[in-house]
Amino acid sequence: MAEEIEQEVDFQSDTNQGAVRILNFADNLPESEVDDIGVELLEQVRTDINSRAEWLDRVENWVKLATQVVESKTFPWPEASNIKFPLLQTAAVQFHARAFPALLGNSTPVKGKVIGMDPVGEKAARAQRVGTYMSHQVLYDIEHWVDDMDRALLMLPLIGAVYKKTYFNPKTMRPVSDMIHARDFIINYDAKDFTNSRKTHRLWKAPNEIVELQKRGIYREFEGDDVLTPPKTASEARDKTHGLQNSGVQDPYTLQELYEVHCLLDLDEDGYREPYIVTLRESDGKVFRITAGYGPKDVEHDDAGNVMAITPKTYFTPYFFMPDPESKTHGLGFGTIVGPLNEAVNTLINQLTDAGTLSNLQGGFLGRGIRIQGGNLKFSPGEWKPVNNTGDDLRKGIFPMPTREPSNVLFQLLGTLVEAGRDLTSVQDMMVGRNPGQNQPFSTSQLVMEQGLKVFNGIYKRIYRSMSAEFRLLYGVNSEHLNMRNYMETLDYQGEEVAKAIEESGPEVVMKFLAGDFDQDDVDILPTAEPDMVAEVQRAMKAESLMAKVQLGLPINPVVALRRMLEAEQHEGIEELLAMPEPQPDPQVMIKAKEVELKGIDLEIKAGVAEADVILKEAQAEALFMNAEGEEMQRMHTQFLGEKDQRRKEFDSVTSRLKEMNNANKTRESGKKTSGAT
Numbered sequence: 288m289a290e291e292i293e294q295e296v297d298f299q300s301d302t303n304q305g306a307v308r309i310l311n312f313a314d315n316l317p318e319s320e321v322d323d324i325g326v327e328l329l330e331q332v333r334t335d336i337n338s339r340a341e342w343l344d345r346v347e348n349w350v351k352l353a354t355q356v357v358e359s360k361t362f363p364w365p366e367a368s369n370i371k372f373p374l375l376q377t378a379a380v381q382f383h384a385r386a387f388p389a390l391l392g393n394s395t396p397v398k399g400k401v402i403g404m405d406p407v408g409e410k411a412a413r414a415q416r417v418g419t420y421m422s423h424q425v426l427y428d429i430e431h432w433v434d435d436m437d438r439a440l441l442m443l444p445l446i447g448a449v450y451k452k453t454y455f456n457p458k459t460m461r462p463v464s465d466m467i468h469a470r471d472f473i474i475n476y477d478a479k480d481f482t483n484s485r486k487t488h489r490l491w492k493a494p495n496e497i498v499e500l501q502k503r504g505i506y507r508e509f510e511g512d513d514v515l516t517p518p519k520t521a522s523e524a525r526d527k528t529h530g531l532q533n534s535g536v537q538d539p540y541t542l543q544e545l546y547e548v549h550c551l552l553d554l555d556e557d558g559y560r561e562p563y564i565v566t567l568r569e570s571d572g573k574v575f576r577i578t579a580g581y582g583p584k585d586v587e588h589d590d591a592g593n594v595m596a597i598t599p600k601t602y603f604t605p606y607f608f609m610p611d612p613e614s615k616t617h618g619l620g621f622g623t624i625v626g627p628l629n630e631a632v633n634t635l636i637n638q639l640t641d642a643g644t645l646s647n648l649q650g651g652f653l654g655r656g657i658r659i660q661g662g663n664l665k666f667s668p669g670e671w672k673p674v675n676n677t678g679d680d681l682r683k684g685i686f687p688m689p690t691r692e693p694s695n696v697l698f699q700l701l702g703t704l705v706e707a708g709r710d711l712t713s714v715q716d717m718m719v720g721r722n723p724g725q726n727q728p729f730s731t732s733q734l735v736m737e738q739g740l741k742v743f744n745g746i747y748k749r750i751y752r753s754m755s756a757e758f759r760l761l762y763g764v765n766s767e768h769l770n771m772r773n774y775m776e777t778l779d780y781q782g783e784e785v786a787k788a789i790e791e792s793g794p795e796v797v798m799k800f801l802a803g804d805f806d807q808d809d810v811d812i813l814p815t816a817e818p819d820m821v822a823e824v825q826r827a828m829k830a831e832s833l834m835a836k837v838q839l840g841l842p843i844n845p846v847v848a849l850r851r852m853l854e855a856e857q858h859e860g861i862e863e864l865l866a867m868p869e870p871q872p873d874p875q876v877m878i879k880a881k882e883v884e885l886k887g888i889d890l891e892i893k894a895g896v897a898e899a900d901v902i903l904k905e906a907q908a909e910a911l912f913m914n915a916e917g918e919e920m921q922r923m924h925t926q927f928l929g930e931k932d933q934r935r936k937e938f939d940s941v942t943s944r945l946k947e948m949n950n951a952n953k954t955r956e957s958g959k960k961t962s963g964a965t
Contacts (some may be wrong), residue, residue: 312509313577320776321574326549328565329572332473332487338474343615346446349622352629353379353445368640375631376709378621379444390750397758399810413804418779425779428461435466443608447620453760455768462764464757474616481616486549486603491542506575507539544569549580562599604757607749625708634770635701642693654684758812759924766805774801908941
């Protein structure tokens with residue numbers, strides 16, 4: 288049968304969609320076989336309901352007691368006193384007030400715990416991403432998760448058990464984790480194991496919702512079934528009765544009761560029962576849907592490929608206030624523990640009140656001789672009524688019924704029972720914010736508070752384990768149907784790193800890498816609540832004690848002690864508070880330093896002025912020197928030019944004389960040549 292289911296159940300692994308489509312096997316089975324399954328399961332569910340009928344009756348009584356339901360009494364007379372002392376209510380409210388901030392008081396209720404070796408810190412980084420994402424899921428993405436936990440922590444101390452259902456919703460494409468009231472979660476009271484027992488979730492659906500599911504093919508439609516179909520005409524409805532109340536017309540807002548049964552069925556008749564989820568109607572056992580209660584990973588095969596075992600998929604997480612000694616599938620609350628004591632307190636209070644009523648409004652007997660108007664006589668304050676008798680006759684004719692004042696012994700017994708109830712629920716003076724004594728040492732207060740918290744610490748640890756189991760189921764849902772877009776948007780603090788990785792390796796590689804964050808073999812999911820430290824006052828007192836030790840000069844790091852003090856007081860921006868500014872000097876010192884600085888500046892200015900004067904004088908002297916030197920150069924230049932002109936004149940004169948002498952020589956030579964020729 289497992290192979291057939293694997294073929295017919297379409298588990299899509301698209302990480303961007305996370306879609307899953309599960310077929311309705313009831314459509315492929317004979318009608319008679321489906322009807323037989325519905326009748327058989329309906330009988331089994333009713334057997335489970337009967338097994339816990341006594342437990343449910345107790346639960347209803349404690350809820351009425353805690354919610355102060357007003358009921359009329361006829362004993363010892365009509366409308367007698369019926370006061371309900373809020374012992375159980377106070378215990379539940381006090382527990383809720385401490386448990387909610389202790390378990391969900393921070394912004395990261397989920398963290399990833401690394402399993403195995405992690406030498407390079409890769410798993411630690413993955414665990415941090417997983418914790419951040421799942422914390423965002425439970426606080427913001429999963430609708431009503433915080434509100435459901437708020438309700439659960441108030442209901443747990445009253446009835447002792449609530450249940451959570453964690454699954455993937457294909458319609459919204461998001462995980463869901465709904466709280467189920469104990470009366471709507473049916474499991475046999477005498478079952479020996481919660482995991483391997485038949486579990487039934489009572490569903491309440493409007494007719495329109497059922498019709499919509501039928502049109503979508505999720506629920507079966509029945510031929511001739513007129514339960515969801517009103518009469519065709521209004522006249523036909525009026526013909527049935529003289530009104531709509533008993534006409535058989537289905538009110539569109541009247542919720543119908545369905546059973547979603549998680550059970551084992553042998554549909555293939557191979558002698559092995561496989562896990563299935565069957566949805567049927569409470570009134571007649573009509574089956575709307577049959578789906579597989581397991582996935583491909585839940586099937587165990589041998590080496591030859593034969594099916595050896597099938598593990599049912601887990602959807603439900605039980606939250607128990609205290610374990611029930613007689614049942615492994617139900618729990619006990621304060622109602623079971625102090626409910627009878629609370630009823631005894633109520634009885635004593637009502638007896639004292641009734642005794643006071645009789646004492647204040649006395650009755651008695653009237654003699655025959657008393658001539659007064661018949662009927663009951665009522666007196667207003669200050670009123671006198673005339674009678675036809677003398678005072679002595681009136682006194683003799685009236686005999687008051689003997690009554691007693693409210694008993695002081697009953698009052699003392701009442702106080703004893705109230706204190707006993709508070710002891711059982713740990714609702715002591717210090718637990719509700721009242722100081723039991725003046726100048727009480729810290730060690731004594733701490734000891735008293737720790738003793739008062741012993742009961743609560745055990746309960747918190749039990750709730751802590753249940754939260755861990757719920758988060759592991761949510762982790763499994765994410766591993767199969769992770770919405771990568773939502774995951775990457777939630778981790779936008781790593782946007783640059785992711786963008787760089789996408790640029791280097793491509794989006795498909797990065798998405799595959801991030802999808803591996805939800806590998807259940809590497810990381811386990813645990814809530815970050817601290818069940819051993821549940822009282823804010825206790826944290827603050829320990830932090831104050833630590834600061835006192837610092838002031839005594841003990842070798843304790845004052846910064847660490849201060850940090851713990853701020854954390855205990857739940858201050859925001861602790862890092863900003865611890866970032867101390869630069870120390871500010873004494874103003875007088877600053878003034879003197881400024882005066883010294885100004886004097887130094889004045890001296891520097893004077894020195895600068897003196898230096899400037901020296902430079903100016905040197906410049907002026909140099910200028911004078913340069914001016915005198917220039918004049919000498921000018922004189923020498925003028926003298927040089929004069930000498931140059933004189934020498935040129937002399938040179939021209941000599942040149943002229945030489946030309947004359949040359950010409951004379953040429954003339955003599957020419958004369959000599961002429962005479963020789965002759």
